[in-house]
Amino acid sequence: MTWTIQAFIDHWIIPSSWQDYRDIVMESLTVLAFLFLLVVIIISMKKSPILNKHGSIEFLFFVILGFVHATMNVFDEFAWIGPYTYWKLGKDLTLLFAAIILVVGFFRFFTFSWRLFGEEDEGGRAKKIEETTP
Amino acid sequence: MVKMFHLLGKDWALKPTDHVTFATEMVIAGGFLVVWVLVILLRVHYPKFTKIGGTELIIGMPFIILKGVFDGLDTISPDNFKIIFDSLESSFLFIGLILLGVGLLRIANHSAKIWEVR
Numbered sequence: 001m002t003w004t005i006q007a008f009i010d011h012w013i014i015p016s017s018w019q020d021y022r023d024i025v026m027e028s029l030t031v032l033a034f035l036f037l038l039v040v041i042i043i044s045m046k047k048s049p050i051l052n053k054h055g056s057i058e059f060l061f062f063v064i065l066g067f068v069h070a071t072m073n074v075f076d077e078f079a080w081i082g083p084y085t086y087w088k089l090g091k092d093l094t095l096l097f098a099a100i101i102l103v104v105g106f107f108r109f110f111t112f113s114w115r116l117f118g119e120e121d122e123g124g125r126a127k128k129i130e131e132t133t134p
Numbered sequence: 135m136v137k138m139f140h141l142l143g144k145d146w147a148l149k150p151t152d153h154v155t156f157a158t159e160m161v162i163a164g165g166f167l168v169v170w171v172l173v174i175l176l177r178v179h180y181p182k183f184t185k186i187g188g189t190e191l192i193i194g195m196p197f198i199i200l201k202g203v204f205d206g207l208d209t210i211s212p213d214n215f216k217i218i219f220d221s222l223e224s225s226f227l228f229i230g231l232i233l234l235g236v237g238l239l240r241i242a243n244h245s246a247k248i249w250e251v252r
Contacts, residue, residue, distance in 0.1 A: 019217045019221070022221055023220055023221050023224070026224035026225050026228065027224045029224065029228045030224050030227045030228050033227070033231035033232055033235070036231070036232065037234065037235045037238075040235040041238070043239065043242065044238055044239065044241075044242030047242045047243065047246040048242050048245045048246045050245070051242070051245065059238070066231075070227075073224070085152065085155065088155050088209070089154060089155050089158065092158040092159055092162065092205070095162050096158050096161060099161075099162050099165030099169075100165055102165070102166070102169055103168050103169055103172075106169050106172045106173065107172060110172050110176055113176060113179075113180055113183060114179070
């Protein structure tokens with residue numbers, strides 16, 4: 001185990017300048033923001049269970065993957081990872097999957113609202129489009 | 135082949151090892167851009183339904199898109215700019231996430247009320 005960690009981490013970094021500290025604080029704040037979002041999603045899923053099949057599950061996975069990305073971001077302020085390019089790519093791929101899942105989530109939320117409110121939300125453009133389509 | 139350009143008195147370079155990373159970061163920004171467009175479409179089509187919570191999402195998403203853009207700039211920037219982009223990236227993500235959270239919470243509250251009535 002120790003050997004694996006040593007092969008993975010080139011050396012530990014001791015933050016020295018105020019820029020380092022600012023960076024660590026900002027990145028830790030994003031971790032907290034993802035935790036806040038996690039609480040929000042759990043509250044939302046309890047409050048409107050009808051949305052669970054229409055986007056909430058995807059939002060939950062987005063938050064979990066985003067949290068992993070943010071944690072990796074804070075971790076590499078303290079440790080220099082051997083092949084840094086691959087580490088950065090790994091971080092980015094996590095966020096990429098999160099972004100794709102968020103797109104899917106919003107798309108499902110969008111199509112659900114479309115079915116639900118298609119003809120009802122007066123003053124919006126939806127009604128006009130519905131009227132023009134045969 | 136290393137693509138180099140000169141900006142702000144420094145050399146910016148996209149190294150072959152960074153091609154995939156840079157492309158991924160740009161796709162991330164693009165993904166969040168798609169989410170932004172979807173949110174705007176929702177706002178335009180259903181002004182009544184999105185009256186509560188929609189505005190926060192519309193204001194918040196550009197911050198998250200900018201996070202992706204700064205991530206990309208961080209990859210190609212000269213060393214002394216990296217730390218600035220790193221901080222900018224996390225600040226923008228933080229602001230964007232908080233707005234997203236507030237927006238989603240208000241939407242959930244609002245839709246809970248709507249379906250209670252139905």
